[in-house]
Amino acid sequence: MPARTQNQPEDDDLKITGKPAFQLKPSISLRETYTDNVTLLPSGAARSDFVTEVAPDLSASYIGPNAILWGNIGVSNYSYARDGKGGRTALRVNTNLKSQPVEHHLFIDANATVSEQSISSFGAQAPDSASLTGNRTEVRTFTLAPRLQGKIGSGAAWNLHASNTASSTDSAVVQRRNVSSWDGLLTTTGGRLGVGIGFIGNSTRISSASGHGADQVFGVLNFKPDVSLSLALRAGQSSDTYGTNRRSRASYGGDVVWRPQPSTDVRASYDRLSYGPRVTLDLNHRRPLSAFNIHYSEDVITSFTAPSQFDVPVSTVESLTSAGLSFLNAQNVVITPALTNSVRSAVTQYVQENGLPDTILTPLTTSGSGIYRSKRLDATGAFLGARNALTLKMFRARRTSAGSSDAVLNILDFLPVSLGAIDTASTIDQYGGNLSWQHTLTSLSNLTGRYTLTRSESTGATNVRSVTRVMDLTLHTRLSPHIAAELALRRATQDATTSDYTENALIGRVSLQY
Secondary structure (H helix, E strand, O other): OOOOOOOOOHHHHHHHHOOOEEEEEEEEEEEEEEEEEOOOOHHHHHHEEEEEEEEEEEEEEEEEEEEEEEEEEEEEEEEEOOOOOEEEEEEEEEEEEEEEEOOOOOOEEEEEEEEEEOOOOOOOOOOOOOOOOOEEEEEEEEEEEEEEEEEEEOOEEEEEEEEEEEEEEEOOOOOOEEEEEEEEEEOOOOOOOOEEEEEEEEEEEEOOOEEEEEEEEEEEEEEEEOOOOOEEEEEEEEEOOOOOOOOEEEEEEEEEEEEOOOOOOEEEEEEEOEOOOOOEEEEEEEEEEEEEEEEEEEEEEOOOOOOOOOOOOOHHHHHHHHHHHHHHOOOOOOOOHHHHHHHHHHHHHHHHHHOOHHHHHHHOOOOOOEEEEEEEEEEEEEOOOOEOOEEEOOEEEEEOOEEEEEEEEEOOOEEEEOOOOOOOOOOOEEEEEEEEEEEEEEOOOOEEEEEEEEEEEEEOOOOEEEEEEEEEEEEEOOOOOEEEEEEEEEEEEEEEOOOOOEEEEEEEEEEEEE
């Protein structure tokens, strides 16, 4: 987690104009799926089935003078015509709260989610939630993040921030996790040159095992030569408990934020810490009809969940799908970086209401409970035409079990560079991407096509691999202001060390929103 080196108390305020408003949107959908491989087994054991899904859903939003609340809760009930078990039920929850109990000083963010996720990248990857597979579990997470900030006279500002995320699942394989982080900063304000002192730390506890974490104290020198460029240099002391013993060493690093024009920004951060480098790089560029994003990160983590290979960064979607933000824009809410959870919820609503495949919102999880050096590179582009929208995302990730060694990964070629003994280290490589195309047929209907490829490989004590491909084509139409329907074709294949399968499916869905 990069250190916060610049106070922006006014920019981070919750900015709301207009009258308070409350919206409640109940809905229900009926989906029928025919699949020739409902259990995602090899061809000799494949079994076809008809799956009926009934999914009531309730969305609510509240915009008040000091708070924004967005929530969605739904239950999917699946019935299998040829399965002796009769059916199953899946709960979906996504709630976000951003409040400002004390104006300009105290902020509280909270988020709670319940969703189904894949347990392992090397097991059968369900193309949608109707499939029956043991490689799936319900994941429950809750995050609470308070923040305090203020000013000292007219020449200094301070902030204190903490966050705690607790997660649990129904799987014995995926352990309970509790992740905490904290940081603080006191810095001078005004002028081109400023100084400050700060601290940053994090801790992860997995089930009943002892926790691991890192902390850093530093002094910072800020320099802002003009309105488009901000620089920060840090130096201090860092320590961690990722190895067998606590390590401590002098640390140094810095940040660069460059905005050459309103539609373009570049952010880079580097710190040399007791366990090695911590690096982040973000490049965002937006035009009226296109958006691009490149993100790179490198750090040590104590557990990981790989983001969905179908996920498109909110920063990209936000600039193209204004309809997805209608519930906020209608209330004249100024979108700031602090409203990311609300924006993500709006994107979720946009996906659901516009007939996009629900797998866009399904995470791909790789369970890990050790200490890993993680590297990830993502590149996303989105293009919007008069009748066509095209989104392309590519990613590559490597996670190397660090243990008590000082394993470091080369930023340029993704190859491990050993500063210690990592002969028995386990490495997971993932790469792939997805191409999504949406064509507007009429003002009430659209056609969406998608191709997704994900490859995962593990080397070390266990050598396994998995290659998953999904192709689908969906016709979505609105039958009335409150009723929508869609028809979809899908083909999914997986070539893996542990599981091979091919699945073809025909899906019909009708939804009613009150």
